[in-house]
Amino acid sequence: MGKCCDKKDVKINASDPCHPPQPVRSGSPNATSRVWEPGVPVRAYQETPDGVITNGQPLAWFDNMIPNCLAYATDAKAQGKHIVGIMCEYTPRELIMAAEAVPVCLCGGSAEMIGPAEEHLPANLCPLIKSTYGYHVQKANPFLEMADLVVAETTCDGKKKMYELMAETRPMHVLELPQKPDDADALAHWISELRKLKARLEEAFGVTITDEKIRQAIRTMNRERALRRRLADLMKSDHPPLTGRQLLQFKSNISGMCADFAQYTRALESYVGWAVPTNLQGVNSTTNGGHSPPYKARVLMTGVPVVHGAERVVEIIESNGGLIVCMDNCTGLKPILEDVDETAADPIVALAEKYFRLPCSVMTKNSRRLDILRHLAREYRVQCVIDLIWQACLTYDVESYFIKKLAEQELGLPYLRIETDYSPGDSARIALRVEALFETVRQRACA
Numbered sequence: 001m002g003k004c005c006d007k008k009d010v011k012i013n014a015s016d017p018c019h020p021p022q023p024v025r026s027g028s029p030n031a032t033s034r035v036w037e038p039g040v041p042v043r044a045y046q047e048t049p050d051g052v053i054t055n056g057q058p059l060a061w062f063d064n065m066i067p068n069c070l071a072y073a074t075d076a077k078a079q080g081k082h083i084v085g086i087m088c089e090y091t092p093r094e095l096i097m098a099a100e101a102v103p104v105c106l107c108g109g110s111a112e113m114i115g116p117a118e119e120h121l122p123a124n125l126c127p128l129i130k131s132t133y134g135y136h137v138q139k140a141n142p143f144l145e146m147a148d149l150v151v152a153e154t155t156c157d158g159k160k161k162m163y164e165l166m167a168e169t170r171p172m173h174v175l176e177l178p179q180k181p182d183d184a185d186a187l188a189h190w191i192s193e194l195r196k197l198k199a200r201l202e203e204a205f206g207v208t209i210t211d212e213k214i215r216q217a218i219r220t221m222n223r224e225r226a227l228r229r230r231l232a233d234l235m236k237s238d239h240p241p242l243t244g245r246q247l248l249q250f251k252s253n254i255s256g257m258c259a260d261f262a263q264y265t266r267a268l269e270s271y272v273g274w275a276v277p278t279n280l281q282g283v284n285s286t287t288n289g290g291h292s293p294p295y296k297a298r299v300l301m302t303g304v305p306v307v308h309g310a311e312r313v314v315e316i317i318e319s320n321g322g323l324i325v326c327m328d329n330c331t332g333l334k335p336i337l338e339d340v341d342e343t344a345a346d347p348i349v350a351l352a353e354k355y356f357r358l359p360c361s362v363m364t365k366n367s368r369r370l371d372i373l374r375h376l377a378r379e380y381r382v383q384c385v386i387d388l389i390w391q392a393c394l395t396y397d398v399e400s401y402f403i404k405k406l407a408e409q410e411l412g413l414p415y416l417r418i419e420t421d422y423s424p425g426d427s428a429r430i431a432l433r434v435e436a437l438f439e440t441v442r443q444r445a446c447a
């Protein structure tokens with residue numbers, strides 16, 4: 001984690017180690033390899049004589065997210081830093097950063113990894129778990145191969161049991177997540193789990209995690225969350241400058257990268273004309289490049305995370321005329337809605353309180369998810385709700401009962417539940433159902 005991440009005005013400069021240059025992109029945006037090939041160079045930096053990078057369009061930067069992260073992790077490793085893999089938003093990245101290590105998300109989004117995973121795992125398991133595990137057995141995720149430690153969070157049953165298989169060959173710390181978020185003793189247990197993680201990191205990496213180091217990491221993560229929240233806020237506009245698919249692109253498998261912060265800032269500056277939530281009727285959005293009506297419906301997408309490589313349903317929704325103005329899932333707003341108290345006397349307690357409030361379906365009861373959805377539906381003025389469930393994700397699947405009831409009965413919004421996996425076989429059927437949903441929205445608007 002660079003100290004520069006706390007600075008407000010971040011400039012990209014090739015001579016500054018905190019701001020590595022923009023990698024040159026080769027091939028199509030989809031050329032970012034999802035399957036790592038050992039020995040293949042991960043980047044080719046473009047340097048200009050004065051060190052200024054000239055091709056740094058923010059979306060292009062995040063299109064290249066995997067190579068960017070790979071370059072960052074490779075450099076960190078070469079500097080003697082440790083890499084820690086995580087697989088859930090409950091793990092406070094701040095603790096890992098405070099151990100002078102790099103937290104990397106290992107969640108798999110590749111359909112290619114499902115087959116290899118099914119040699120050990122049952123077919124009837126969520127594709128996110130299988131893909132993550134497939135990378136493990138294939139040794140195809142460079143971040144996992146670099147990882148000195150994997151933090152495994154006890155969330156859903158499928159993940160918990162998969163971790164046991166992974167732990168046969170990888171150093172792993174199991175972080176036990178209590179599942180009753182409203183109980184005081186559950187929070188006490190969670191605090192003690194975070195203290196155990198801190199001790200494990202200190203022991204494994206021979207470092208001392210001081211309160212001040214944790215506070216520094218909290219400031220960095222708060223800044224990242226704030227930048228991403230401001231980007232998400234742009235979607236409140238009548239004429240958002242981004243599609244939901246583009247907004248989804250503004251994230252990184254490694255948090256706290258100063259170069260990412262620079263690109264978030266640059267993106268916000270370039271969209272400054274879209275101060276939100278303003279009524280932009282009459283603005284020529286073609287001139288401004290915004291995503292203007294007529295889109296068929298403003299969509300709130302909820303449910304499972306849409307990890308890198310698994311964006312198919314998002315693309316189907318928007319290629320059929322929807323505009324996803326808000327995603328409440330773990331790859332959207334859920335983890336960035338709240339910050340950590342930077343001034344708390346005990347920063348571990350502050351971390352525990354923030355992360356324990358994450359409204360995941362593994363919690364019982366998970367009424368905070370409903371509260372957040374009520375709020376987001378109003379803030380983003382959505383016209384329908386689409387609930388994405390990865391096949392065999394029992395917790396989100398069961399919880400869809402409450403989401404449907406909330407959408408239809410309380411909010412008066414059309415609701416569509418899409419259960420699918422990573423294979424494209426049902427894309428045409430999903431498109432038909434999405435079109436029918438948008439027709440319902442249209443009919444209601446005309447009524």
Ligand code: SF4
Nearest residue numbers: 088089090155330360
């Ligand atoms: S949906 Fe739940 S289990 Fe999955 S990453 Fe988010 S918090 Fe973790």
Ligand code: SF4
Nearest residue numbers: 126128156304390393
């Ligand atoms: S999507 Fe559901 S089943 Fe899959 S890892 Fe997340 S909580 Fe578990």
